[in-house]
Amino acid sequence: MTPQRLIAFTHGIADREGARPARSVAQRRANKSGQSGNDGRVAEERQYRGRTFNAAAELYQQARPEYPEPLYDALVEVAGIRAADRLLEVGCATGKATLSLARRGFRITSVEIGPDLAAVARRNLAAFPNVEVIGGAFETWRPPLGERFDLVFAATAWHWIDPALRYQRAFELLRPGGHLAFWSATHVLPEGGDPFFAEIQEVYEEIGEGLPAGATLPRPSAIPDDRAEIEGSGLFENVVVRHFDWEVSYSAEEYLRLLDTFSGHIAMQAWQRDRLYGEIRRRLAQRPDSRLRRHWGAVLHVGRRHDLTPAS
Numbered sequence: 001m002t003p004q005r006l007i008a009f010t011h012g013i014a015d016r017e018g019a020r021p022a023r024s025v026a027q028r029r030a031n032k033s034g035q036s037g038n039d040g041r042v043a044e045e046r047q048y049r050g051r052t053f054n055a056a057a058e059l060y061q062q063a064r065p066e067y068p069e070p071l072y073d074a075l076v077e078v079a080g081i082r083a084a085d086r087l088l089e090v091g092c093a094t095g096k097a098t099l100s101l102a103r104r105g106f107r108i109t110s111v112e113i114g115p116d117l118a119a120v121a122r123r124n125l126a127a128f129p130n131v132e133v134i135g136g137a138f139e140t141w142r143p144p145l146g147e148r149f150d151l152v153f154a155a156t157a158w159h160w161i162d163p164a165l166r167y168q169r170a171f172e173l174l175r176p177g178g179h180l181a182f183w184s185a186t187h188v189l190p191e192g193g194d195p196f197f198a199e200i201q202e203v204y205e206e207i208g209e210g211l212p213a214g215a216t217l218p219r220p221s222a223i224p225d226d227r228a229e230i231e232g233s234g235l236f237e238n239v240v241v242r243h244f245d246w247e248v249s250y251s252a253e254e255y256l257r258l259l260d261t262f263s264g265h266i267a268m269q270a271w272q273r274d275r276l277y278g279e280i281r282r283r284l285a286q287r288p289d290s291r292l293r294r295h296w297g298a299v300l301h302v303g304r305r306h307d308l309t310p311a312s
């Protein structure tokens, strides 16, 4: 696979955040009408898929993986943030990353577009009076009284934000010298990783959700980074990129709960999910421990707001 192809697979909005990218709503519509996709459809697709998570609000906290503590250590170190600094989070869902940073003493405002997710996040974060979850879209949200933040961050959410607006909005919401940070949990396959994912591809093919020809899961260190995009915005500098990877073991039911939180699987038709999930259960039941190993990788990006006059 060319690097370009890999980027499209792991970062594009057709990424189902699971083992397989489903054909997008835009593609399905384009195929029906015989047209190819265009920017308008891609934006429509991003908005549609970005909102599908709300349907999995109660499951999300339990099924999605925790990010590794060393990732938070690196974020704190590189951004130079200290307890009681003001953080703005983009798309907190049920508050997974929020909780980890709230425990470190930061004051956090999270903007979450899914009302049910925001409600679950408020419940999960109730013990932290310095954390506030606001319903709405990051692109249009405005802070009260021109408030500014020390860090704007997004955990597996930056790619859902309008690329034409996201860097400008983050820049405007940061104080001079503040930092933007984002990372995404991605499915990776290290040497010696579980062969389950290659084997189950035939079922994805059968239900019409196969990968584009030649697409493969990346090795952990081969996840492409977004340094060029961040620097290309002209709004951030001193960009630091760090790679992290970790392994999670799943029973069949745990794994299916995870798939139920992926936008592409949520968007599948019932017959597709039934066939796929039935086959996952059947295949794992034949293993001695009835479990699979899934490896996760994340690329942490941290960039400092680029100010003409250095921050004092």
Ligand SMILES: C[S@@+](CC[C@H](N)C(=O)[O-])C[C@H]1O[C@@H](n2cnc3c(N)ncnc32)[C@H](O)[C@@H]1O
Pocket: 050, 051, 053, 054, 064, 090, 091, 092, 093, 094, 095, 096, 097, 111, 112, 113, 114, 117, 136, 137, 138, 139, 154, 155, 156, 157, 160, 161, 162
């Ligand atoms: C894959 S989830 C990641 C959630 C969480 N940060 C985590 O790491 O588990 C992406 C989240 O972004 C939210 N989202 C999508 N588009 C958004 C937007 N324009 N503004 C704010 N939140 C958005 C979704 O509702 C969802 O909760």
